Amino acid sequence: MDEIIEEIRDAERITAFTGAGMSVESGIAPFRGEDGLWNKFDPQEVASASAFVETPERSWKLFKLQIEECLESDPHKGHYSLVELEDHGLNSVITQNVDGLHQRAGNNEVLELHGSLKRLVCQSCRHSFMVEEFLDDIKEGHIPRCECDEILKPDVVLFGEGLPHDILQRAWKEAENCDLLFSLGTSAVVQPAASIPAAAKKSEAKIVEINLERTPLTHDVSDYFLKGKVGEKLPEIIDRL
Numbered sequence: 477m478d479e480i481i482e483e484i485r486d487a488e489r490i491t492a493f494t495g496a497g498m499s500v501e502s503g504i505a506p507f508r509g510e511d512g513l514w515n516k517f518d519p520q521e522v523a524s525a526s527a528f529v530e531t532p533e534r535s536w537k538l539f540k541l542q543i544e545e546c547l548e549s550d551p552h553k554g555h556y557s558l559v560e561l562e563d564h565g566l567n568s569v570i571t572q573n574v575d576g577l578h579q580r581a582g583n584n585e586v587l588e589l590h591g592s593l594k595r596l597v598c599q600s601c602r603h604s605f606m607v608e609e610f611l612d613d614i615k616e617g618h619i620p621r622c623e624c625d626e627i628l629k630p631d632v633v634l635f636g637e638g639l640p641h642d643i644l645q646r647a648w649k650e651a652e653n654c655d656l657l658f659s660l661g662t663s664a665v666v667q668p669a670a671s672i673p674a675a676a677k678k679s680e681a682k683i684v685e686i687n688l689e690r691t692p693l694t695h696d697v698s699d700y701f702l703k704g705k706v707g708e709k710l711p712e713i714i715d716r717l
């Protein structure tokens with residue numbers, strides 16, 4: 477811990493890279509692990525681009541659950557620690573999460589690699605809506621439709637879809653230009669996002685990983701590994717700064 481505090485004091489540019497584990501303490505289920513969504517849903521059957529085209533009503537069962545979960549959740553202490561870290565050099569949060577909790581906590585620069593549940597987009601006319609407009613329908617189990625009658629899709633990246641190009645470019649730049657990167661609550665297996673810590677390391681940044689368990693990053697990429705909850709470890713770090 478002492479060394480991590482020194483690294484933060486020495487760093488000029490800090491970036492955080494976050495995954496589903498960042499939101500678990502807010503009550504949002506991750507994909508993998510014991511309580512993960514993939515124990516309830518088969519990813520290829522619901523969360524792939526082709527599944528959405530073939531059986532959108534099935535995909536919407538997952539989306540409904542995710543949207544309701546997000547709306548009932550609030551940022552936790554770990555999210556607020558990342559806001560405080562901006563006073564100590566944090567430049568950006570690169571997130572794989574689609575729940576919008578980093579923005580709600582108040583971080584300035586949040587790069588959403590996998591999109592956001594906040595918006596719904598028409599696949600036909602590209603019209604975009606705020607999810608709140610359709611909340612009552614969604615809660616009643618109806619599938620939201622565009623004015624052109626097409627079924628709407630949350631503006632999130634499904635399996636088989638590419639990541640938003642400009643966001644990915646900006647995230648890559650942040651990774652290459654930072655001197656310290658925090659990898660927080662990610663299993664680091666979903667590509668290309670999972671390569672971001674390695675890209676930072678290649679540009680000589682130090683990597684601090686916080687996770688409940690070891691990941692593919694722990695041995696090869698991370699300089700420091702803190703085993704535990706992000707909602708406990710991050711406030712501990714902030715308290716010592």
Ligand code: NAD
Nearest residue numbers: 495496497506507508572573574575661662663688705706
């Ligand atoms: P993941 O589900 O694969 O892994 C979660 C990781 O978080 C695991 O390594 C786990 O050990 C760790 N973890 C769980 N609770 C933790 C805690 N309290 N503190 C620290 N670590 C904790 O998630 P991923 O790596 O983000 O990748 C999977 C995909 O999941 C992403 O594409 C993302 O878009 C999507 N997803 C997002 C949300 C969300 O927006 N909150 C929720 C579920 C899935």
Ligand code: ZN
Nearest residue numbers: 598601622624
């Ligand atoms: Zn439309």
